[in-house]
Amino acid sequence: MAHRLGHRHDGNVSEIVSKRSSRNAKLAKIPLGIAGRAAVGFGRKLAGGDKQEINAELNQKAAEQLFAVLGELKGGAMKFGQALSVMEAAVPEEFGEHYREALTKLQAAAPPMPAAAVHRQLDQQLGTAWRQRFQEFDDTPTASASIGQVHKAVWADGRVVAVKVQYPGADEALRADLKTLNRMAGMIGALIPGADVKPVLAEISERTEEELDYRIEAGYQRQFAKAFDGHPRFVVPKVVASAPKVIVTEWLDSASSVAQIIQRGNEDPEGTRELRNRVAGLLGEFHFSSPSIAGLLHADPHPGNFMVLEDGRLAVIDYGACAPLPNGFPPILGQMVALEVDGRYDELTQLLHDNGWVIPGKTLTHQEIQDYLRPFTDPIKTETFHFTRKWMQRVAGKATDITNQDMMKTARAMQLPAEHVMIFRVLGGSVGICAQLDAEVPFMKLMKDWVPGYAETLRTAS
Template sequence: MKNIQFPWHIYWYVGHDGDVSEIVSRRSSRNAKLAKIPLGIAGRAAVGFGRKLAGGDKKEINAELNQRAAEQLFAVLGELKGGAMKFGQALSVMEAAVPEEFGEHYREALTKLQAAAPPMPAAAVHRQLDQQLGTGWRQRFKHFDDEPTASASIGQVHKAEWSDGRIVAVKVQYPGADEALRADLKTLNRMAGMLGTLIPGADVKPVLAEISERTEEELDYRIEGGHQRQFAKAFDGHARFLVPKVVASAPKVIVTEWLDNATPISKIINQGNADPAGTVELRNRVAGLMGEFHFSSPAIAGLLHADPHPGNFMMLEDGRLAVIDYGACAPLPKGFPPILGEMVALAVEERFDELTELMHTNGWVIPGKQVSHQEIQDYLRPFTDPIKTETFHFTRRWMQRVAGKATDISSAEMKTARALQLPAEHVMIFRVLGGSIGICAQLDAELPFMKLVQDWVPGYLENRRAS
């Protein structure tokens, strides 16, 4: 895995509501569809420019262009599923950082496919089950619902009753998803520069690089099943978390226990938008549980759940947080690397000379580049708000401010960023950190961020000089 350069910018994603019969698997066909995005948006921009010259209202024209651009992004990438939609899901959690001037149109596009996507027909599902579970697969179920209950980037979920009476979720990978995913990632990587211009300041390259590295692992549901079994065993009987047990797994089909009366976090985010005052306690609880799950998992399970978006987290009626989808996991058998705790401790106490030396000697500075401790201090300033107090209130406004500072290409901080890199062994950790913070901002929630660091990140307390 290659090192990825700083910073982590505004992430975005799109999807599609309509029905499609099959994944478009031919690379030329998929490339043609992806090409619709820049061409269509460029055409609308030209029309908008003409209307401005003709005296049209600038705000109304910009709003209309934003809405239509969002609709096209949503339609094209959602229809393609595969890597195009996988890309979208990985970026969706940073919706809170989208500048307000892009309005609700992008916000709606950025949240639609966290739990829904175009279904594949029952005949294709049955063929996949024949190949993965054997032609006698129906005998393993008392009932199988052909209508999917949810779908995602490379597979969709069906509700069924297992032979022993358990209600189960059956995730079936789309036929051709593997070829489509690989083709999309190659195309999207080539289009990274153009895609970044669709929203000012966006830098999609780090996310695309990471998804490309994890592609093969996530395509094999047996690997996902192994991760989920490890998590389920480690958290079995936990008072605050539920990991559904795996019933059966094959390369392209995984069967797990069904979750009843589970409220998706995306719904709680919407409830918070509609009733901020009345949902404060619930939103804070959700954020606190998500934070605890991510921070504690390496120590408890030896793994880090590395696919943070609202569709993978649900609140149960008994107050526990249920977590699904273990295709992307980072192995951390010894817990978080102590260097992370040491870096946070040095930043908290503003010992930037020591922090800079630590970054130079541990691969956080690109070989041959030099940065001073003042440059590191100035660069980190926008990101350090959560570590200055025991609790922190994550908001969209804060996310937008941080993202704006991080993507100002004319700033001195951006010059510093070009000298920094994220060591490969920390890529998944920072993906989870960034994703979790993005969800907390969508929840508009306050949580004991530093208490989680103290409890679960080794190297932090050991390197604090102050009590």
């Protein structure tokens, strides 16, 4: 409950920071447990058990163990779990609802740290007189994430604020988790068909140090807040104060989180269709327009970071991961889409070769490029596109189908240039949320409005 400041609670920080050996032990149990159950299942099959029923049971238990461990831990395990949760729509139906439910749960809050640990962090980050900067501070957190939790408070000037406090030891836990998870990437990828696990882990690992310093996040958020100040459709809360492990921002009262809207859509598809379409359109517009408006791309697309306010605007939080794009999206992206739309595959193939999308020494024909891209091009064939789980499953299945030798040959000859990795990861995450929303989005209008190179390339053809 909220209280007037002027005293502090005693507590032991060690209660909320697991030792590295304990964390690694929990993560290590995942492959051991799965291997053990697989052996038992194999024995049951030899004994004449129903193979489909046994496989379903093994899948359910494997999913439950994997996501129970990831959900229990903070740090890299939870961050990785949240990244995977965006891919929920790509999980094939035959793997059952247990995968979907387990992935969705990872968007929820982690167990909180006690008030004493919070106060100690505030002592260290804002100074021992930090209570004088607040009129009120609620010791009960309102939300928690991978490396910090959020408290509601009232700033000295009367503004209601959100105070995000990093968990003590979060830096060590995050680094340790990521090392362990990287070693387990192959096994986890096999458990979750459709999820591109290794690049997700690589990206999280690369941005670890940046996300641990809340001053960097505050800088990104200030830039976004200034650029979107007064925008009729988007809200970015302003930063009030920041330190390496504490950030104070304006408080937002939301009507619904996007995660809640997804859940309501699962329960009542027809009754929420208009809302889901509008929210997905706003989400797409925010990601497509941000590089042009703010010079940045919000790079943590999962439903917990987006909220719909009472007035219908989309509020966006958590700016720990952002990609600087001071000149907007690279024009080559618009050029590629325009050439695909026009069917000018000879020019598209040359563009890919010339700009590092084909591995040096490899050669691809325009027919191979056309065949490779075909499964992914549905959203650019019409002005609007209905993103569904079924579509996501089909695309993910074709992209990872090792039995399609022609597809795999082309994939092995191509590479995603480093400067485009984050862009594709974010847009892929945004598409994943749209599929979870089962929403129709004006995808091509967003492309025409916000991605340079598209309209110019079409004009060149006319």
